[in-house]
Amino acid sequence: MNLKQLFHPQDAVCLPRRRFVQGLAMAGVYASTGLGSHSVLAAIMRQQNQNVLKGNQFDLTISEQTVNFTGVARKATAINGTVPAPILRWREGDQVTLRVTNMLPESSSIHWHGIILPSAMDGVPNIADNFKGIRPGETFTYRFPVLQSGTYWYHSHSGFQEQTGMYGAIVIDPKEPEPFSYDRDYVVMLSDWSDEDPNDIYAKLKKLSHYYNFNERTHSDLMEDIREKGLEQTWNDRAMWNEMRMSQRDLSDVTGYTYTFLMNGQTPADGWTGLFNRGEKVRLRFINGSAMSFFDVRIPGLKMTVVAADGQNVQPVSVDEFRIGVAETYDVIVEPKDDSAYALFAQAIDRSGYALGTLTPDPMLKAEVPDMDPVPDLTHADMGMGHMMHDMGNPMSMESTGSMPMKSPQTEMKCGASMNMDRSQNNMSDTGMSGTSDMDMNANLPPVNHAPTEFGPHVDMRSDSPRYRLDDPGVGLRNNGRRVLTYADLKNLRTSHDMREPDRELELHLTGNMGRYMWSINGVKFADAEPLRWKLGELIRITFVNDTMMNHPMHLHGMWSDLETGDNDYLPRKHTVVVQPGSRISYRVTVDAEGGWAYHCHLLYHMMGMFRKVEVSRG
Amino acid sequence: MKYYWLIIAMTLVHSVNSQAAGMEDDPLLAMIKIEKLEMQDADGDEHKPLVLDASAWIGKDLHKLYIKTEVERVAGDTEEAELQLLYSRALYPFWDVQIGWRRDFDPQPERNWLALGLQGLAPYMFEVDAVLFVGESGRVGARLDAEYEYMFTQRWVLTPEIEINAYSKDDTSRGIGSGIADLSAGLRLRYEIRREFAPYIGINWNRQFSNTADITRAAGEDSSDTQLVAGIRAWF
Numbered sequence: 001m002n003l004k005q006l007f008h009p010q011d012a013v014c015l016p017r018r019r020f021v022q023g024l025a026m027a028g029v030y031a032s033t034g035l036g037s038h039s040v041l042a043a044i045m046r047q048q049n050q051n052v053l054k055g056n057q058f059d060l061t062i063s064e065q066t067v068n069f070t071g072v073a074r075k076a077t078a079i080n081g082t083v084p085a086p087i088l089r090w091r092e093g094d095q096v097t098l099r100v101t102n103m104l105p106e107s108s109s110i111h112w113h114g115i116i117l118p119s120a121m122d123g124v125p126n127i128a129d130n131f132k133g134i135r136p137g138e139t140f141t142y143r144f145p146v147l148q149s150g151t152y153w154y155h156s157h158s159g160f161q162e163q164t165g166m167y168g169a170i171v172i173d174p175k176e177p178e179p180f181s182y183d184r185d186y187v188v189m190l191s192d193w194s195d196e197d198p199n200d201i202y203a204k205l206k207k208l209s210h211y212y213n214f215n216e217r218t219h220s221d222l223m224e225d226i227r228e229k230g231l232e233q234t235w236n237d238r239a240m241w242n243e244m245r246m247s248q249r250d251l252s253d254v255t256g257y258t259y260t261f262l263m264n265g266q267t268p269a270d271g272w273t274g275l276f277n278r279g280e281k282v283r284l285r286f287i288n289g290s291a292m293s294f295f296d297v298r299i300p301g302l303k304m305t306v307v308a309a310d311g312q313n314v315q316p317v318s319v320d321e322f323r324i325g326v327a328e329t330y331d332v333i334v335e336p337k338d339d340s341a342y343a344l345f346a347q348a349i350d351r352s353g354y355a356l357g358t359l360t361p362d363p364m365l366k367a368e369v370p371d372m373d374p375v376p377d378l379t380h381a382d383m384g385m386g387h388m389m390h391d392m393g394n395p396m397s398m399e400s401t402g403s404m405p406m407k408s409p410q411t412e413m414k415c416g417a418s419m420n421m422d423r424s425q426n427n428m429s430d431t432g433m434s435g436t437s438d439m440d441m442n443a444n445l446p447p448v449n450h451a452p453t454e455f456g457p458h459v460d461m462r463s464d465s466p467r468y469r470l471d472d473p474g475v476g477l478r479n480n481g482r483r484v485l486t487y488a489d490l491k492n493l494r495t496s497h498d499m500r501e502p503d504r505e506l507e508l509h510l511t512g513n514m515g516r517y518m519w520s521i522n523g524v525k526f527a528d529a530e531p532l533r534w535k536l537g538e539l540i541r542i543t544f545v546n547d548t549m550m551n552h553p554m555h556l557h558g559m560w561s562d563l564e565t566g567d568n569d570y571l572p573r574k575h576t577v578v579v580q581p582g583s584r585i586s587y588r589v590t591v592d593a594e595g596g597w598a599y600h601c602h603l604l605y606h607m608m609g610m611f612r613k614v615e616v617s618r619g
Numbered sequence: 620m621k622y623y624w625l626i627i628a629m630t631l632v633h634s635v636n637s638q639a640a641g642m643e644d645d646p647l648l649a650m651i652k653i654e655k656l657e658m659q660d661a662d663g664d665e666h667k668p669l670v671l672d673a674s675a676w677i678g679k680d681l682h683k684l685y686i687k688t689e690v691e692r693v694a695g696d697t698e699e700a701e702l703q704l705l706y707s708r709a710l711y712p713f714w715d716v717q718i719g720w721r722r723d724f725d726p727q728p729e730r731n732w733l734a735l736g737l738q739g740l741a742p743y744m745f746e747v748d749a750v751l752f753v754g755e756s757g758r759v760g761a762r763l764d765a766e767y768e769y770m771f772t773q774r775w776v777l778t779p780e781i782e783i784n785a786y787s788k789d790d791t792s793r794g795i796g797s798g799i800a801d802l803s804a805g806l807r808l809r810y811e812i813r814r815e816f817a818p819y820i821g822i823n824w825n826r827q828f829s830n831t832a833d834i835t836r837a838a839g840e841d842s843s844d845t846q847l848v849a850g851i852r853a854w855f
Contacts, residue, residue, distance in 0.1 A: 211814050218772050218773065242743040243742045458681070458709075459712060516712075527645070
């Protein structure tokens, strides 16, 4: 895609609102010209419509709804009778009113994810000011001004209702024209559906934490390792994992064994379809509305230009693939130059399944579906062990780098530690991002300190040497031959919102015991934790250290997380920041919203423990 | 019958699990685990012993109440039966300390023990249960059980296991001598149809030592035997 063209607002022909449901008309045209079967077209027409509610007054009803994604009828928690919930289309500058009626037999709530609003409207029971949830039969009226634009989403913040269907997209049209142009506009909502009761899933994880993991390393992997590396090297490579009692395949707690991965509420078998005409620019608003699943998204044959992250415009970057953590959103623009069909392929991080859709000029045309990538192994770097390996002077014993040729001496010299070796390929980009930012950030790191509360039966590991890995695309995406988006690629389109230096720093450690399935922050679970108390007006630099082997998407309500990705003049604004296993990451929060806010890991079965209340008050 | 507890426990597990609703970080849960329910077949044995090795717990992340039992029945008679009732406290990331009461029902006479154990996962992924028993009139016993799960595939699991029992004093009426009493080594191959349900086949080798072996031989029985086993492993 031509970035310059993309980047001249004056050239932009802004048709999004008009074209938003144009696909519907398209499908109608095909039907009338007698192409294809009516049932297929009818289905696609329904999908094209995308169930949008527009305006500034909304009536939403939460109720039980029978759905069938797997051949078995199951009860879902739906909004206005649909899963996913309707797309809400707002306008920046409007005051929106949302009357939410709870027809469930239990308490419910809706949280507007990533939306800047007063605490009382944030929808987190017992955290948001004066909000106790919406009791059965009650209607709660949310009313707030829309101060931003972009792609966001909304979901229940009560029980496990999000897992059972309560999630939907929010699209906010900007006051000013977009800084890029496009002809079509689709929401691509990714989610994970299980026929199991979420309470059962949680109980199973507590009883047998690897219950859903059917990608463990087995006999054949061992034999292959021994053949390739010899017995001694194989033993040594695996020694640390064995000593630590950890699995190198601990990628997802809940997997495709129970999940059916959905794209806009369609199973891979049904496949959501988005239509385009050759030469059109198509904006895809990816939202990860999953309970537990990270996805690696690509469209074989098409470059994707990432134009926004978490709803906020970023300097466009062209990639083949991106990883989307739970609750993140990415807006990309694609420009198919021919009349082929393209697969929207979103494989789960643990390769236990995928969500699938098709981008096609012709509803009868099917795209070839790529194979899933091999199941990756976690590396020592993912355990926060970069230094240890470095000290051993044997970075090539790293599993991840085993198949990789030696990198340039420059890279070697600069980094040495395993994860940084991964960068060279992924930074062969046209963005000019040199990747030195990590190096600078890692240059003078003080030794990591673990609080006394991090020691005990509830914490099974602590990172010895957590490092900034912004340009690490993450386990399973390193050196895969594709240009993969990393956080180091994200730069705000405009200058940083807050140019001050942080008033203070706050270091938070993400902790847990995988085997016991307990999760916490600094070793203290939410039930035992004091709220974090922040002063209105201060600028806090928050650093996360991940003392676990999992990615945790950390979501701060009510205030932006200005992510330090290398250039402090262009900090991208995010609402959800993925903290990679064994890594360190920092962002700045301008504390500009009074009241009570939730701050938590967005993995649904982690968040009960890995959760804090933030209290923002004056002086 | 002294196995009523099993039915009671199962009912309890069911009711506890079905109540664990909504967003609680540390819900009260319960679990029943049948490690082994197997038929054993050795050359020359007229009757095939039926062996049960099971446990149940109820509790939260760090505190649990455990019941453990081992029963061996031959031709409709209970030859060996013991029951442990333990409080289990997670003290280390991979280890629980367990303290409680063990009662041996069969063979007669019945014995009571105070049990103090350590259960958990050792480095290199060995599941270990090590217990010290202190009984009446100064009897002391010890038991070490260790097993490993080798995954042939995602569902075929080979489990080598050893168990050693040792006692400080002879207990001739129950066929026990002082010193290392017996060692058993097993190798079981299971297929997990579901995580919760796996049939298996295997081989089990037992050997008695020193005084215990003498007592057995004096009764005209073998102090060592090898059995083929077939059974199920299940939990919920």
